[in-house]
Amino acid sequence: MNIILLFFSIGYEVLVFNEIYEQIDTQLQFIVLRFLLALTSWLMLIFANKYIRKDEALIRSMDRLR
Numbered sequence: 001m002n003i004i005l006l007f008f009s010i011g012y013e014v015l016v017f018n019e020i021y022e023q024i025d026t027q028l029q030f031i032v033l034r035f036l037l038a039l040t041s042w043l044m045l046i047f048a049n050k051y052i053r054k055d056e057a058l059i060r061s062m063d064r065l066r
Helices: 002-019 028-065
Strands: none
Touching: 002 028
């Protein structure tokens, strides 16, 4: 589910950036802030996916021990 959310988020930001590309001179600070927030959320989703996989592997290894 996180992977799907990550792809939708990236797609949405690409669409928004294409729409406001013409106004880049007037709203440069807003665009930079928005991109930094989106980048932060993408990184957190990537790290969440990484650690979810580690937890699932740990649970599978504990099931083998039973």
